[in-house]
Amino acid sequence: MTLKQTITVASLAAMTASSAFAQDLTPVTFGTNWLAQAEHGGFYQAVADGTYAECGLDVTIVSGGPQVNNRALMLAGRIDYHMGGDLLQAFNAAKEGIPVVAVMATFQKHPQVILSHPGQAETFEDLRDLTLLIGDNGFTSYYQWMMAEYGFTAEQREPYTFNPAPFVADETKAMQGYLSSEPYVIENEAGFVPDTFLIADAGYSTYATTVETMADTIAENPEQVACFVDGSITGWYNYLYNDHSAADAMIMEANPDMTADKIEYAISKMLSEGIVDSGDALELGIGAMTDEKIEDFYNKMVAAGVIEAGLDYSATYTTQFVNAMLGMDLR
Numbered sequence: 001m002t003l004k005q006t007i008t009v010a011s012l013a014a015m016t017a018s019s020a021f022a023q024d025l026t027p028v029t030f031g032t033n034w035l036a037q038a039e040h041g042g043f044y045q046a047v048a049d050g051t052y053a054e055c056g057l058d059v060t061i062v063s064g065g066p067q068v069n070n071r072a073l074m075l076a077g078r079i080d081y082h083m084g085g086d087l088l089q090a091f092n093a094a095k096e097g098i099p100v101v102a103v104m105a106t107f108q109k110h111p112q113v114i115l116s117h118p119g120q121a122e123t124f125e126d127l128r129d130l131t132l133l134i135g136d137n138g139f140t141s142y143y144q145w146m147m148a149e150y151g152f153t154a155e156q157r158e159p160y161t162f163n164p165a166p167f168v169a170d171e172t173k174a175m176q177g178y179l180s181s182e183p184y185v186i187e188n189e190a191g192f193v194p195d196t197f198l199i200a201d202a203g204y205s206t207y208a209t210t211v212e213t214m215a216d217t218i219a220e221n222p223e224q225v226a227c228f229v230d231g232s233i234t235g236w237y238n239y240l241y242n243d244h245s246a247a248d249a250m251i252m253e254a255n256p257d258m259t260a261d262k263i264e265y266a267i268s269k270m271l272s273e274g275i276v277d278s279g280d281a282l283e284l285g286i287g288a289m290t291d292e293k294i295e296d297f298y299n300k301m302v303a304a305g306v307i308e309a310g311l312d313y314s315a316t317y318t319t320q321f322v323n324a325m326l327g328m329d330l331r
Helices: 001-016 038-048 070-075 087-096 125-129 142-150 166-167 182-190 214-221 221-243 244-252 261-273 281-283 291-303
Strands: 026-031 057-062 081-083 099-108 112-116 129-134 157-159 173-178 195-198 208-214
Touching: 026 070, 026 221, 038 057, 038 221, 038 244, 057 221, 070 081, 070 099, 070 208, 070 291, 087 208, 087 291, 099 214, 099 221, 112 182, 125 142, 142 291, 166 173, 166 182, 173 182, 182 261, 208 214, 208 221, 214 221, 221 261, 244 261
Parallel strands: 026 057, 026 081, 129 157, 129 173
Antiparallel strands: 081 208, 099 208, 112 173, 112 195
C-alpha cells in the first residue's frame, strides 16, 4: 500500500465511523521540513486515526527533504500549512514583511544538542574547554548565543560537515547533533554512549517545530485553521501516550530509511527530555505558545547579535488557536 493509499484509507475509516462528518471533507496539504520521522509523529497520527477527518479535513502530508522547500510552496499557495523550524524563522519573516503566521508550537524545547565523549564535560559550561564541531547554520544562530551567554569563542569552533568521524576519533572534540539522531548513531556505530547536552536546558528558549500558515488563511478560514491545530494537538497526545503503530507505519512508508527502532528511540527521547510536553504545555496543553516566552527568546537573540533590536514580530504568530488545554486528559 502506498502512502497516499494509507492516508486515503485512514480518512475513509474516519468518515465511516462518524456519519456526521461523512461528507464534504476539505482537502488540505501539510508540508513538513524534513523526511518523515517520529518528530512528525503527531501529524501522521491525526491522519491515521481520523482525528483530522472528524472535524472536516482530509489532510495530505508532503515530506520535506534536502531538495524540497515546502515553505516556498506555501508562500506560492501550493500547500496550506508548513512545519516551521524555531522562532528565528518568525523573526526573519517579520524582518522581510512575509505574511507567515505560526499558529502552534509542537516542541516546547529545541532538540539541538551538543555531544561530548564520556567524562569530558560535566556541565554545559565545561564544553568551553573542548573544540566544538558546529555547522554554518548553527554558528550564525545558537552558537552566537552560546558565545554571548556562556563565553564560547569563534576560535574553538570548527565547521561540522555532518560526518561524525572527526568527533569519534578525538576526545577533545564535541559536536552538534539532533537529540534523536546523532546520539543514536554514535551509540550504535561508534560503540559508546556520548554525553548529551540539550541547549534548551542551558537557556536557548525558543519554541520549535511550529505550524505555519499564511495570514490570509487565518482571515478567510479560521475554522479550518482551528480544526488543523486541534487535530494536530490531539494527534500528538495520542502519538506520545497511546497506540502509535498506524502512524509509525505511515512514517516508515514515507521514509524507507526510517526503522522501528529509530522511531522508538526518538519517542523515548521526546518523552524523557520533555521536547513536546513540558514548560507551557504542562499547563496550557501541547502546542502552547506565550507572548512572554517569545519575547524572552527575542531579547536573547538581540543580545547575541542574531536579530536586530526594535523588530515588530507580533504579526508572525498568534495564540488564538492554542493554550485551551485541549487533549490533556489523553496524557
